[in-house]
Amino acid sequence: MLNVSNLKVSYGQSEVIHGLDFTVPKNETLAVMGRNGMGKTTLFKSLIGVLPLSGGSISVDGTDVSDMESHKRVENGIAYVPQGRMIFPSLTVQENIETGMEVSGLKKIPDDIYALFPVLREMRKRKGGNLSGGQQQQLAIARALVTNPKVLLLDEPTEGIQPSIIKDIANVLNEIKKMRDITIIVSEQVLSFTMAVADRIIVIDKGNFIHEDLRDDVDTDKIKKYLSV
Numbered sequence: 001m002l003n004v005s006n007l008k009v010s011y012g013q014s015e016v017i018h019g020l021d022f023t024v025p026k027n028e029t030l031a032v033m034g035r036n037g038m039g040k041t042t043l044f045k046s047l048i049g050v051l052p053l054s055g056g057s058i059s060v061d062g063t064d065v066s067d068m069e070s071h072k073r074v075e076n077g078i079a080y081v082p083q084g085r086m087i088f089p090s091l092t093v094q095e096n097i098e099t100g101m102e103v104s105g106l107k108k109i110p111d112d113i114y115a116l117f118p119v120l121r122e123m124r125k126r127k128g129g130n131l132s133g134g135q136q137q138q139l140a141i142a143r144a145l146v147t148n149p150k151v152l153l154l155d156e157p158t159e160g161i162q163p164s165i166i167k168d169i170a171n172v173l174n175e176i177k178k179m180r181d182i183t184i185i186v187s188e189q190v191l192s193f194t195m196a197v198a199d200r201i202i203v204i205d206k207g208n209f210i211h212e213d214l215r216d217d218v219d220t221d222k223i224k225k226y227l228s229v
């Protein structure tokens, strides 16, 4: 589980994340929704340690990771699928996945990864750069999963992906949740996607959480309003 307390993040003098508190238990998928520029990417980068905190703390299963560098946070169970996917274009699909396996000590790509993403098995010898956006997104998720994470972070996984593939990605996240004891946190602007995957939805606005609902209680019109203002 992930526990975040009074998290603050700044660019120079300018504070962008203003003291967020949240806990996400095992087997829960949390969606953080907000318009462009509201702080989703900054929040995720600070959770994985690409950006330093200017205050507060982050812990995974009781271990404080706030002062750890990114690779140490990965060792402690956080995996990150960045916005734009950031796969290695000149490495093959298989090599891309293998870059995630050093941490977990896996020698071979587990069968359940290819069962989740059959297209990656078919394309395992192709260069990552030659895959479609949706396939690259699957590859980025596979690469994150082979680290055996306790907490999986996905920053706007539907961005630039065609609607039919967005459904596949939602199915994959639901499968992952069934297969593993995992906490999933996804940032998004697409409400239909979050309604298909999230147990809880939080709205972020200018670096503050302004609204929270369990999926079953979501007033979709209200959330749409927050996302469109």
Ligand SMILES: Nc1ncnc2c1ncn2[C@@H]1O[C@H](COP(=O)(O)OP(=O)(O)OP(=O)(O)O)[C@@H](O)[C@H]1O
Residues within 6 Å of the ligand: 011, 016, 034, 035, 036, 037, 038, 039, 040, 041, 042, 043, 083
């Ligand atoms: N490198 C940076 N230096 C200074 N300010 C930044 C930097 N990156 C982001 N910001 C500012 O931080 C705020 C939050 O941006 P962030 O990218 O986290 O938002 P976001 O919700 O992820 O948006 P998007 O959906 O466009 O990725 C914005 O006001 C943005 O201008």
